[in-house]
Amino acid sequence: MASYARKSLTPSRVLIYAILLLACLAYLIPVFIMLITSFKTTGDIRTGNLISMPEAWSLDAWIKAWSSACTGVQCEGVSGYFWNSIQMAVPAVLISTGLGAINGYVLSKWRFRGSDIFFSLLLFGCFLPFQVILLPMAATLGKLGLANTTTGLVLVHVVYGVAFTTLFFRNFYVGVPDALIKAARLDGAGFVTIFVRILMPMSTPIFMVCVIWQFTQIWNDFLFGVVYASGDSQPITVGLNNLVNTSTGVKEYNVDMAAAMIAALPTLVVYIVAGKYFIRGLTSGAVKG
Amino acid sequence: MAQLGAVSQSTPRHSRVRLTQRLQHWLPKLALAPTGVMALVGIYGFMIWTGILSFTGSTFLPSYEFVGFDQYARLLGNDRWLTACTNLAIFGGLFITLCLVIGCFLAVLLDQRIRNEGVIRTIYLYPLALSMIVTGAVWQWILNPSLGLEKLMHDWGWTSFQFDWLTDPEMVIYTIVIAAVWQASGFVMALFLAGLRGIDPAIINAARVDGAGMPRIYLRIVLPAMRPVFFSSVMVLAHIAIKSFDLVTAMTAGGPGYASDLPALFMYSFTFTRGQMGLGAASSILMLGMLLAILVPYLYSELRGQRNG
Numbered sequence: 001m002a003s004y005a006r007k008s009l010t011p012s013r014v015l016i017y018a019i020l021l022l023a024c025l026a027y028l029i030p031v032f033i034m035l036i037t038s039f040k041t042t043g044d045i046r047t048g049n050l051i052s053m054p055e056a057w058s059l060d061a062w063i064k065a066w067s068s069a070c071t072g073v074q075c076e077g078v079s080g081y082f083w084n085s086i087q088m089a090v091p092a093v094l095i096s097t098g099l100g101a102i103n104g105y106v107l108s109k110w111r112f113r114g115s116d117i118f119f120s121l122l123l124f125g126c127f128l129p130f131q132v133i134l135l136p137m138a139a140t141l142g143k144l145g146l147a148n149t150t151t152g153l154v155l156v157h158v159v160y161g162v163a164f165t166t167l168f169f170r171n172f173y174v175g176v177p178d179a180l181i182k183a184a185r186l187d188g189a190g191f192v193t194i195f196v197r198i199l200m201p202m203s204t205p206i207f208m209v210c211v212i213w214q215f216t217q218i219w220n221d222f223l224f225g226v227v228y229a230s231g232d233s234q235p236i237t238v239g240l241n242n243l244v245n246t247s248t249g250v251k252e253y254n255v256d257m258a259a260a261m262i263a264a265l266p267t268l269v270v271y272i273v274a275g276k277y278f279i280r281g282l283t284s285g286a287v288k289g
Numbered sequence: 290m291a292q293l294g295a296v297s298q299s300t301p302r303h304s305r306v307r308l309t310q311r312l313q314h315w316l317p318k319l320a321l322a323p324t325g326v327m328a329l330v331g332i333y334g335f336m337i338w339t340g341i342l343s344f345t346g347s348t349f350l351p352s353y354e355f356v357g358f359d360q361y362a363r364l365l366g367n368d369r370w371l372t373a374c375t376n377l378a379i380f381g382g383l384f385i386t387l388c389l390v391i392g393c394f395l396a397v398l399l400d401q402r403i404r405n406e407g408v409i410r411t412i413y414l415y416p417l418a419l420s421m422i423v424t425g426a427v428w429q430w431i432l433n434p435s436l437g438l439e440k441l442m443h444d445w446g447w448t449s450f451q452f453d454w455l456t457d458p459e460m461v462i463y464t465i466v467i468a469a470v471w472q473a474s475g476f477v478m479a480l481f482l483a484g485l486r487g488i489d490p491a492i493i494n495a496a497r498v499d500g501a502g503m504p505r506i507y508l509r510i511v512l513p514a515m516r517p518v519f520f521s522s523v524m525v526l527a528h529i530a531i532k533s534f535d536l537v538t539a540m541t542a543g544g545p546g547y548a549s550d551l552p553a554l555f556m557y558s559f560t561f562t563r564g565q566m567g568l569g570a571a572s573s574i575l576m577l578g579m580l581l582a583i584l585v586p587y588l589y590s591e592l593r594g595q596r597n598g
Binding site: 013016017019020023024026027028030031033034037045046049050051052099102103105106107110112115118121122124125127128129130131132133134135136137139140158159160162163166190191192216219220221222223226227237240241244245253256257259260263264267268270271272275 | 309313316317318320321323324325327328330331332333334335336338339342351395398399401403409411412413414415416418419420421422423424425426427428429430431433436437438440441444471475528531532534535538539542552553556557560561566569570572573574576577580584
């Protein structure tokens with residue numbers, strides 16, 4: 001809709017623009033504050049205020065947050081946590097996306113008796129409050145010898161990410177004409193060939209959506225990280241929380257904000273670079289269950 | 290007939306064909322098997338397991354000595370659980386309402402052929418890319434009673450300004466609402482905008498020809514047509530609210546005292562730090578119940594809608 005509106009600058013349109021811009025400010029200010037605080041010195045924070053510019057731009061808080069800030073008993077900054085998150089997120093995203101693609105393919109193009117029930121049962125995984133599986137998963141990881149390891153975290157993220165990736169791929173592949181598949185089968189193409197030669201080449205958009213969605217979810221996860229990881233396998237969200245809520249010493253908000261920026265940068269970059277796909281994915285795949 | 294004569298020759302090929310055909314038949318199911326196992330164990334098996342634990346006297350380690358509904362009775366008599374549930378009602382209610390109002394309002398405004406719509410949309414939506422822990426850290430700093438917003442107002446000459454909700458047990462839950470709405474309202478805006486784009490312009494034009502003004506068209510025609518978007522948004526937001534754990538942990542850790550506790554935080558702390566596994570399991574089962582209470586009517590109306598449509 002909206003095609004009827006004329007573009008003349010009437011008072012009501014000025015009002016609309018004013019409100020939209022105010023809202024932009026409201027959404028931008030917190031991250032603006034986070035950014036300028038991270039470049040301030042401790043003294044600067046005491047003399048200035050939330051939105052005053054740094055007296056002298058300083059990288060000290062960033063350096064300290066990265067390599068020497070205390071997160072609980074240890075004082076090695078958040079760099080270790082950052083690498084843990086990378087080691088956790090990359091395989092978890094790739095595996096869950098790959099499984100989702102195959103599942104989506106089967107559930108849309110190779111339906112069998114009970115495949116719809118399978119899909120519905122799996123979809124519940126998207127709505128599951130994770131608190132209800134925390135305990136048994138902890139026990140199972142312990143039995144598998146994966147408690148407190150990055151591999152364990154990858155497994156958990158794959159298990160609970162696959163419902164989403166399957167949903168995305170299934171909804172995408174349902175839109176691919178069945179006639180295409182039938183023709184390929186008549187030509188003698190089998191299960192694998194059809195997937196590799198026909199569906200995979202056209203899957204780039206949904207693959208992007210899936211990777212962005214999964215990366216954001218897994219990178220930002222805190223609950224699994226805090227329950228299933230310890231010390232040297234904890235992800236960045238846990239590291240940041242330890243840093244911000246550590247009770248020892250004087251509170252250094254500049255270091256907190258620098259660490260928060262470090263934790264936020266990967267998903268922000270992904271969002272800004274590939275934001276179009278992100279929005280498309282959120283508005284099409286995620287909600288049309 | 291010639292084929293029959295060549296039977297002895299074609300038998301190996303025949304069985305190979307049958308084998309590949311069988312494989313083709315089983316391959317799709319085989320491909321689903323890993324996910325099937327994961328879902329069966331990881332979702333349903335674990336749910337039942339937690340259910341069983343909630344009827345036991347488990348403390349630090351699981352025990353399978355059954356105590357009936359004792360844990361549920363203890364839970365309902367626990368002040369902290371009641372605070373957590375009250376907080377969830379306040380938090381969830383305000384969070385959902387504000388996100389819907391703000392998101393819907395911004396979507397309607399953004400639907401008026403706005404220049405640079407893409408940029409503005411991106412700005413509204415980007416907080417969703419941040420972790421709740423990051424959001425919590427930032428808002429904890431902004432709402433800091435002596436250094437944050439309060440100091441800014443003092444510097445601007447409003448010296449009597451006081452804003453200490455973060456440490457006020459009565460008000461602390463509202464500070465979490467602020468941060469959560471900041472994070473998620475852009476998402477609701479995106480959903481509503483997508484819904485608005487799906488409405489047939491012919492209907493709007495017809496209403497305009499009949500002499501209806503824009504506010505009237507939106508209130509009477511457009512928004513009622515957005516019911517599905519409205520319900521999906523409520524569903525997603527309620528889901529976020531019930532699971533909310535990170536944001537509270539990062540902003541207040543449930544404090545002061547347990548004034549900003551939520552069920553998810555209660556579950557974590559009783560299960561993993563206080564060694565009350567049975568009680569924790571019972572609380573998570575009740576959380577599942579809350580979610581189902583919202584999910585089931587939603588799915589029911591969705592399915593019925595599909596049948597009618």
